[in-house]
Amino acid sequence: MRKRLRKNLSAVLSSEELGKVYNSFDIVGDIAIIRLPSASSVVAQTAADAIMSRHKDVKTVLLQASPVSGDLRLRRLTHITGQNKTRTVHREFGCSFSVDVTKCYFSPRLSHERMRIATRVEPDETVVNMFAGVGCFSIMIAKHAKPRKVFSIDVSPVAIQFMQENIQLNRVYSKVIPLLGDSKELIHNRLQRVADRVLMPLPEKTIEYLPCALSALKASGGWIHYYDFEHAKKTESLVDKAKSKVAEALRVLGINFGAPLIHVVRSTGPNWFQFVADVYVM
Ligand SMILES: C[S@@+](CC[C@H](N)C(=O)[O-])C[C@H]1O[C@@H](n2cnc3c(N)ncnc32)[C@H](O)[C@@H]1O
Numbered sequence: 001m002r003k004r005l006r007k008n009l010s011a012v013l014s015s016e017e018l019g020k021v022y023n024s025f026d027i028v029g030d031i032a033i034i035r036l037p038s039a040s041s042v043v044a045q046t047a048a049d050a051i052m053s054r055h056k057d058v059k060t061v062l063l064q065a066s067p068v069s070g071d072l073r074l075r076r077l078t079h080i081t082g083q084n085k086t087r088t089v090h091r092e093f094g095c096s097f098s099v100d101v102t103k104c105y106f107s108p109r110l111s112h113e114r115m116r117i118a119t120r121v122e123p124d125e126t127v128v129n130m131f132a133g134v135g136c137f138s139i140m141i142a143k144h145a146k147p148r149k150v151f152s153i154d155v156s157p158v159a160i161q162f163m164q165e166n167i168q169l170n171r172v173y174s175k176v177i178p179l180l181g182d183s184k185e186l187i188h189n190r191l192q193r194v195a196d197r198v199l200m201p202l203p204e205k206t207i208e209y210l211p212c213a214l215s216a217l218k219a220s221g222g223w224i225h226y227y228d229f230e231h232a233k234k235t236e237s238l239v240d241k242a243k244s245k246v247a248e249a250l251r252v253l254g255i256n257f258g259a260p261l262i263h264v265v266r267s268t269g270p271n272w273f274q275f276v277a278d279v280y281v282m
Helices: 002-009 015-019 041-054 108-120 136-144 157-169 183-190 203-216 238-252
Strands: 025-028 031-034 060-064 077-082 087-092 095-100 126-129 149-154 176-180 197-200 222-231 261-269 272-281
Touching: 025 108, 031 041, 041 060, 041 077, 087 108, 095 136, 095 157, 108 136, 108 261, 126 136, 136 149, 136 157, 136 176, 149 157, 149 183, 157 176, 183 203, 197 203, 203 222, 203 238, 222 238, 238 261, 238 272
Parallel strands: 031 060, 126 149, 126 197, 149 176, 197 222
Antiparallel strands: 025 031, 060 077, 087 095, 222 272, 261 272
């Protein structure tokens, strides 16, 4: 499909702009979200028509008009074609996620990472998800593993509202516990030494919130899933750079830990990557 999109756009974009189009749209439920180097209405309409003609399930095409930014990780989206709506239900690995794409963060590109984490969770674990959004990681864990509880924190009241709806949709009532507030405060006041596993899926805050994540782990130890970005030229090893970065952050805090296991989550720009380190803390 991306080849066909590029072919349609070759009539309205320069070859340099066309080079940036690859990988430039996501489908969330029945909404397609496109990112384009040139935001002219002709280009946007051509791209939207190409997507709608190929993906019959897509009912709406939106253009991403700003980068994802701010604490709530939101972006500005403008309507191009189809139904004028921003709310949808996205399905992945047997889970359904209701989301308003202008009011909450959601990325279908994390679906395999969500499933990967779910497969790591052992029966009866207590999990703390520090940046839970509409509940995607938490619900995947509740559906595909057998956790005791997944405490799921988000500072956005709207994200928590959608999380509550998603808990109902996926029937994980007693497993996923939504908590509204700053994860540092909530962990400090209510979740000290309770967790076998802590998820930190907000790379922009991982370093700052690491001491707090560690304080949520049981005294006997547990896993931290530490998300971050790293730059690596073709001549460098991303895994080695990421491993040293995480090890240094833990060493500074005087923590005993096993060798961080690094996984590349996705590429985020030329030579930039989002990675996750799975670290066992003793
Ligand atoms: C990148 S999103 C995570 C999305 C989610 N894990 C997923 O898979 O869709 C980060 C989330 O962290 C929330 N957030 C930002 N700062 C926070 C804080 N201090 N405490 C709790 N949640 C926070 C945002 O509202 C946002 O929903």
